[in-house]
Amino acid sequence: MIYYDKVTMTYNGGYPAIEDITLGIDPGEFVSIVGHSGAGKTTLLKMLFAELFPTAGSVYFGSREIASLSQKELLEMRRNIGTVFQDFRLLPTKTVYENIAFAMEVAGKDDDEIRADVPHVLELVGLPDKMWSFPRELSGGEQQRVAIARAIVNQPDVLIADEPTGNLDPINTLDVVEILKRINDLGTTVLLTTHNKGVVDSVGRRVVTLDQGRIIRDDKQGKYVL
Amino acid sequence: MTMWVTTKRIARYGLIGFLRNGFVSLSAILIMTTTLFVIAGLLVASAALSETLRQLTNKVDVNVYFATDADEEQVLAMQRSLESLPEVALVSYTSREQALSDFRERHKNDQLTLQALEQLDENPLGASLAIRAKETSQYESIAAFLDAQHQAPGGEIITKVNFHQNKAAIDRLTAIIDTSRTAGFAIAGFLILASILIAFNTIRLAIYTSRDEIGVMNLVGASRWYVRGPFVIAGILYGVVSGLVVLIVMYPIALWLGPASERFFGTFNVLTYYTTQFPLLFLVIMGTGILLGALSSLLAVRRYLRA
Numbered sequence: 001m002i003y004y005d006k007v008t009m010t011y012n013g014g015y016p017a018i019e020d021i022t023l024g025i026d027p028g029e030f031v032s033i034v035g036h037s038g039a040g041k042t043t044l045l046k047m048l049f050a051e052l053f054p055t056a057g058s059v060y061f062g063s064r065e066i067a068s069l070s071q072k073e074l075l076e077m078r079r080n081i082g083t084v085f086q087d088f089r090l091l092p093t094k095t096v097y098e099n100i101a102f103a104m105e106v107a108g109k110d111d112d113e114i115r116a117d118v119p120h121v122l123e124l125v126g127l128p129d130k131m132w133s134f135p136r137e138l139s140g141g142e143q144q145r146v147a148i149a150r151a152i153v154n155q156p157d158v159l160i161a162d163e164p165t166g167n168l169d170p171i172n173t174l175d176v177v178e179i180l181k182r183i184n185d186l187g188t189t190v191l192l193t194t195h196n197k198g199v200v201d202s203v204g205r206r207v208v209t210l211d212q213g214r215i216i217r218d219d220k221q222g223k224y225v226l
Numbered sequence: 227m228t229m230w231v232t233t234k235r236i237a238r239y240g241l242i243g244f245l246r247n248g249f250v251s252l253s254a255i256l257i258m259t260t261t262l263f264v265i266a267g268l269l270v271a272s273a274a275l276s277e278t279l280r281q282l283t284n285k286v287d288v289n290v291y292f293a294t295d296a297d298e299e300q301v302l303a304m305q306r307s308l309e310s311l312p313e314v315a316l317v318s319y320t321s322r323e324q325a326l327s328d329f330r331e332r333h334k335n336d337q338l339t340l341q342a343l344e345q346l347d348e349n350p351l352g353a354s355l356a357i358r359a360k361e362t363s364q365y366e367s368i369a370a371f372l373d374a375q376h377q378a379p380g381g382e383i384i385t386k387v388n389f390h391q392n393k394a395a396i397d398r399l400t401a402i403i404d405t406s407r408t409a410g411f412a413i414a415g416f417l418i419l420a421s422i423l424i425a426f427n428t429i430r431l432a433i434y435t436s437r438d439e440i441g442v443m444n445l446v447g448a449s450r451w452y453v454r455g456p457f458v459i460a461g462i463l464y465g466v467v468s469g470l471v472v473l474i475v476m477y478p479i480a481l482w483l484g485p486a487s488e489r490f491f492g493t494f495n496v497l498t499y500y501t502t503q504f505p506l507l508f509l510v511i512m513g514t515g516i517l518l519g520a521l522s523s524l525l526a527v528r529r530y531l532r533a
Contacts, residue, residue: 049445078447089442093246105235106448150446 001027001189002048002158007057009043017043018213020057025191027157030184032200033193034224035210041193044210045160048191049081050074079107082151082159082188086166088143090135090150096122097131100150107154121149125179141172148179158189165199177202197224236452240459250432251464257428258468258518261421262511266472268414269510270496273503274487275410277494279403288365288389290372292352294322296383301353304375308357311371313364318356325351352385365389422518429464429522430529433457437530454527461523465515472511476500 002025010016018040025031033041046052047059050066058065061077069077083089090099097118104114122128125145135143144164151159161180165173177199184190194200200207200223207222208215217225244251292301301319308317320328326349333339343350359365369389376384433440436457443453477500484497500507 051445075447075449078445083445089438089445091439091442093243093436093439098242102443102448103446106443106446106452110231 001025001062002191003060004044004047005058005060007047007054007059009040009047009052010055016055016213018210021213021215023208023215023218025189027189028184028187030181030190030203030205031192032203032205032207032222033191033210034195034200034207034226036195036226039210040213041210042162045162045191045193048158048160049078049083079103079154080156080158082148082154082156084144084147084151084159084161084164086163088135088140088147088167090143090146092135095132095134096127096138096146099135099146100153103150103153109154117153121153122146124152124182125149126175139172140167141169141175144168144172144176145179148176148183152183152188156188158191159183161190161192163193163195165194165196170198173199174202200224232452236455237459239456240463243456244460244463247432247436247460250435251460254425254428254432254464254519255468255471258425258464258515259471261425261518262468262472262515263475264417264421265514266476266507266511268417269507270499272410272414273499274491274494274496275406278491279406281493282399282403288357288359288368288372288387290355290357290384291386291388292354293383293385294348294350294352296353298353300383301355305355307375308355308368308371311368313359313361313368314357315360316358318358320354320356322349322351322353325349325354425518426522426525429461429519430526433523433526433530440527440530454524457523457527458520461519461521462516463519465517465519466512468519469512469515472515473508476507 002023004021004023007018007021008016009018017038021040021044023044033044035041043052047054047066048061050069053067058067060066061081064073064077066074066077091102094102100118100121101114104117109117119128119131122131125148127142127145127149130138130142130146135146138146144167148161148164159180164180165176168176173196180190180192181203192199192203204221207217207219207224209217209219209222209226211226290304298321305317305319308314329343329351330340357368359368369387372384372387372389376387440453480497480500484495487494487496
């Protein structure tokens with residue numbers, strides 16, 4: 001369902017951030033992408049939600065090449081990809097409820113659906129009583145769980161988690177990994193980047209290892225090896 | 227999802243953003259209030275200036291004095307031919323008798339002059355015509371016409387045209403009027419431009435603080451108007467609130483300055499201007515505020531809206 005075809009991406013004039021990458025991901029997979037800082041993990045993900053475009057090669061989502069999508073199709077595609085980041089990226093002037101509702105509104109859900117689904121998804125990430133708090137009133141772990149709730153509330157086909165545990169303590173890290181696994185069990189494809197060995201080993205699924213912009217390992221039942 | 231639901235949601239987020247970003251909204255409103263005050267002040271000042279200029283212009287005229295033995299019919303004929311000139315706005319006739327009684331009235335506290343007048347057998351004053359031009363610059367050609375009449379046969383009934391005495395004053399007044407108009411427009415233009423740029427920049431900074439938020443909205447897949455709309459609404463709200471503040475605060479100021487302005491300008495009263503021209507003021511102030519707020523927001527948010 002996701003396919004990188006001989007993709008190279010070079011930032012303005014410098015060394016290629018990723019070079020000649022071919023990678024296929026099937027529906028329902030849980031793929032951990034590991035590597036040192038600067039190995040190209042984030043660049044690889046950014047091309048999936050069209051924040052970056054490859055300088056050579058193509059990226060496919062479903063049967064469509066992302067670079068060929070119209071503005072409208074691009075928005076629709078983004079609504080079909082949930083994203084979670086190291087720095088949470090919540091809307092600071094909106095409450096937890098509104099943050100999640102915003103993603104639903106953007107996807108065209110009506111008010112009744114929103115009122116029903118938001119408490120439900122907060123339950124799923126274990127934050128049912130923080131609905132009316134603002135992001136600044138929450139701990140890092142709680143904020144990340146809100147971000148995950150927002151990412152999955154529209155039941156996307158793919159969840160992208162870019163270093164989601166980078167700012168969290170070990171307990172919260174474990175919680176977040178558990179939530180990601182649960183989401184994957186419900187059928188969502190999960191792409192996780194991390195350089196946390198513990199996280200990768202506790203997931204125990206497919207591991208793709210990047211080094212200096214190239215894939216150096218791709219293990220079906222991988223461990224963190226670098 | 228209907229247009230109506232989308233519009234409602236955008237409007238609600240605009241209002242929420244306006245209220246929750248209290249400090250940012252406050253500073254944007256303060257700057258915009260200042261801008262609108264400058265514009266309102268210029269409106270009033272230009273009205274006062276044109277009213278004063280109109281009065282001054284009205285005070286300028288050319289007087290033609292006739293000999294005491296001039297036939298009244300000849301004078302009235304002259305009046306008719308003057309009135310037919312395109313430059314002439316008004317010609318008023320003062321008869322010999324009227325001139326005498328005006329003279330008496332003017333000198334009623336001056337017994338010596340009045341006694342001297344009594345010594346004369348007959349009225350020493352001639353009839354006169356006071357000519358007012360449509361524009362101060364047109365007195366030159368009217369005076370030329372009168373000079374020609376003076377030279378022509380039968381022109382001896384004219385004893386004096388006071389244009390040449392007034393010419394220096396009229397020329398200076400014309401120059402002052404022209405210069406103050408040009409300078410007034412230039413200063414007004416400069417002030418308005420400067421305050422608009424400051425207001426624009428403040429709103430841009432306000433939105434700059436939200437650039438991460440805009441990035442997140444893009445990422446979630448929000449459409450262009452779903453992101454821009456609330457900022458534009460907030461910008462319009464800055465304009466509405468600032469406009470109302472200016473219009474409300476102007477009233478006590480006009481009340482306070484009213485009598486003083488009338489003493490200073492003659493007939494122009496700030497309070498009368500405020501009450502009679504309120505619809506115009508309302509339209510200009512609110513219109514500028516709303517337009518400025520909406521446009522600044524739109525331009526600023528466009529910068530941070532990729533994709």
